[in-house]
Every structure is written in structure tokens, then in C-alpha cells.
Amino acid sequence: MDHHYNCNGCNVTIVKLPKRLALKSNNGKFLKSVDDSYHSLDFASDDPNATKSGLEIQALPSGEIRVKSVYYKQFWKRANDGDQTVYAVAGEKETGNKDTLFWPVKISEKTIALRCVANGKYCSRNRMYYDYLHAAADTMVDEARFEVKELVSERKIYDVEYRVDEARIYDSEPLTAGSATLKNEGEKEALLSDKVVYEETATYAVTRSESVTAGLEFTFEGSLTKVVSFKLEMSREVSEKMEWEVSKSEKTTQEATVSALVPARSSVKISYAGSKGKYSVPFSYTQRDIDSTTGKPTITRAR
Incomplete structure (x- = not known):
């Protein structure tokens, strides 16, 4: 069920997600960990069950979540730059870092949006050199709506x-x-x-x-x-x-x-x-x- 929580005068809804999942964008591709030195995240995978597509959700009591790349074994973190790019570079102990915290928003039984706690922007697919993940959308545009695929075959x-x-x-x-x-x-x-x-x-x-x-x-x-x-x-x-x-x-x-x-x-x-x-x-x-x-x-x- 959803739970309501009050944070400094604002009413939000706590959304619970499956423990292990993959996220699909409106380009029909799943988010994957890119093999580079930056630990980039790119909507380019056709296989949600591939190791590079796997994500683990760490839910906090307040309702925020941290998202871990199964491939890199590190958590998402927003880079405080012009593009607000999200990389899988945060460690286990960075739970107090707002750049690693996200609010899930339920859109439907299969679809969510993720709002970055640090800047209040929504994560979205941003087409540049590749379909990378960044936290810069002001609203839940189509590119900020992600279909959830739970990583369970049976x-x-x-x-x-x-x-x-x-x-x-x-x-x-x-x-x-x-x-x-x-x-x-x-x-x-x-x-x-x-x-x-x-x-x-x-x-x-x-x-x-x-x-x-x-x-x-x-x-x-x-x-x-x-x-x-x-x-x-x-x-x-x-x-x-x-x-x-x-x-x-x-x-x-x-x-x-x-x-x-x-x-x-x-x-x-x-x-x-x-x-x-x-x-x-x-x-x-x-x-x-x-x-x-x-x-x-x-x-x-x-x-």
C-alpha cells in the first residue's frame, strides 16, 4: 500500500518498489550500465535480465530510495554539473548524500518516475551522444516515465x-x-x-x-x-x-x-x-x- 509522509510541510506519498528490477524508457530500451570509466547509465539494452540492466532498490524509512547498479555494485549519484548526469559511483555509506537519494512517484501499476532529492528534478532519458540518464526534467515528461520490470522469472x-x-x-x-x-x-x-x-x-x-x-x-x-x-x-x-x-x-x-x-x-x-x-x-x-x-x-x- 502507499503511505503518506510529511516532510517540512510538504505531503508526499511513499511508494514501495520491488527489490530487484530493470527500467524501460519510452525508446523501448532498458537502462544499462555502460562499460566506461565514468560508470555511465544508458537506455540501450534489449534484455532486462542482462547483468548490466539489473538494479537493486534500497528503501529508506523516510520513503526515499537508493538505486544500485548490479553490474558496478555502486549506487546512482547525480553529478552537480550542467547536464545533471546520473552515474553509478556512490558507495554503501553515502546514505546522507542527497545526490544519491530519489523519490519514486507511482504513475500506474507498471510505471514510475524518480525525482532527485538534491535538485527536485525528475530523472529522464536525455538524447545526446547516447540515451543517458540525467536528473534535469522539471515535470514528468514522457522521457521521465519508466516502466518497471521485476527481475523474477517464476x-x-x-x-x-x-x-x-x-x-x-x-x-x-x-x-x-x-x-x-x-x-x-x-x-x-x-x-x-x-x-x-x-x-x-x-x-x-x-x-x-x-x-x-x-x-x-x-x-x-x-x-x-x-x-x-x-x-x-x-x-x-x-x-x-x-x-x-x-x-x-x-x-x-x-x-x-x-x-x-x-x-x-x-x-x-x-x-x-x-x-x-x-x-x-x-x-x-x-x-x-x-x-x-x-x-x-x-x-x-x-x-
Whole structure:
């Protein structure tokens, strides 16, 4: 989720990013570390999984981030020159240097901008001798909008444990699911019954703490939940491909029996009432990732 933070009277939003990622500019190329003595950064790679394209995000408690080149094993740093060029030259201990700090701004689930803390400008692709990275854009122009590619080739979510005591039901409202007409053609009052057939729609999605989902598909293994009479229940076990924040819907045909005392030679229309609404329930899970650059697995427990 996004968190709001107040810095010297200005309201900003803390955006959480994946730990390892690559950035794609509007020229269709990924940022890469250039093999030169300056440790330049150039939007010229076609392969996000190449070592030179890899970036690691170091998030600070205040919401700022430092960005590390996997190839050079050093962090981004703005050069205080006319071009405001960003190089991968900063060390591990330069956390207090504003030239190495950036504010991520979420544009969409896959797109971000990065504002340099030192000069308040946005990082962007600047075409000169090559498509290098600099921090000189006043606004989030197209060249300052970067698509996030998380460096994971395979992800599995399993060992899901729901925290039912923290579940929340909201936006509930009554709903008429269907109706039946009970017709008594006899001479006496009678108790009549009929079936109401209706369609039940359930929509579900899974979310995580990262603000940018990067469109990564994963396998979810665990139980789904449902609400019955305003109480949370386990629904069914699934093992299926999903994406963070992307909803899936299921429709099932249900039937219910309605009954009523109907006077002689008359009819009664009975409506079968239900409700519709939303609910959320937090859960803990184990996550197994396969790094798309190294092929190595990483297993973490998330909450």
C-alpha cells in the first residue's frame, strides 16, 4: 500500500518498489550500465535480465530510495554539473548524500518516475551522444516515465494463512436475487413452495505491500475465502495463475426454496433477498522466486 509522509510541510506519498528490477524508457530500451570509466547509465539494452540492466532498490524509512547498479555494485549519484548526469559511483555509506537519494512517484501499476532529492528534478532519458540518464526534467515528461520490470522469472505463493480476526466487510447493500410467483387455484388457503434460481458472482483479487505490481504473473496455491451470513468462511483450494491487483470473477447458479401461505384463488410474488458487498482479509504467505538474471531461488515469508 502507499503511505503518506510529511516532510517540512510538504505531503508526499511513499511508494514501495520491488527489490530487484530493470527500467524501460519510452525508446523501448532498458537502462544499462555502460562499460566506461565514468560508470555511465544508458537506455540501450534489449534484455532486462542482462547483468548490466539489473538494479537493486534500497528503501529508506523516510520513503526515499537508493538505486544500485548490479553490474558496478555502486549506487546512482547525480553529478552537480550542467547536464545533471546520473552515474553509478556512490558507495554503501553515502546514505546522507542527497545526490544519491530519489523519490519514486507511482504513475500506474507498471510505471514510475524518480525525482532527485538534491535538485527536485525528475530523472529522464536525455538524447545526446547516447540515451543517458540525467536528473534535469522539471515535470514528468514522457522521457521521465519508466516502466518497471521485476527481475523474477517464476513466483509461487503458498502456505497461505488468513488472519480472519482482521477481516473487514464493507459497502454491503441489499440485493434481490430472484423471485417466484406462488399461485393458489384451490378453494382454501394453502402453503405453497417453489424454487428460485439465481446467479451468484464472486470476484476476488490478491494484493501486496509493494505499490508497483509490474504486471508479474505468479502461481497462487491456497484456499479462497467467502462471506456467508456476514461471516468469513474458507471456500475452496486453488492452484492457478494470478497477477497482483488483477480481479478474477466466478459465476455459479444457485437455487433456493421459498414458501408462503397463499389465500384461495390468489397468487403471491415472493422475492428472494440477499446482499452484495466487499470484504478484505489480510494473509501471511511463503513466496518462492526464481531470479530471472541468475536463476537462483529465494524463499521468504511475507505478511
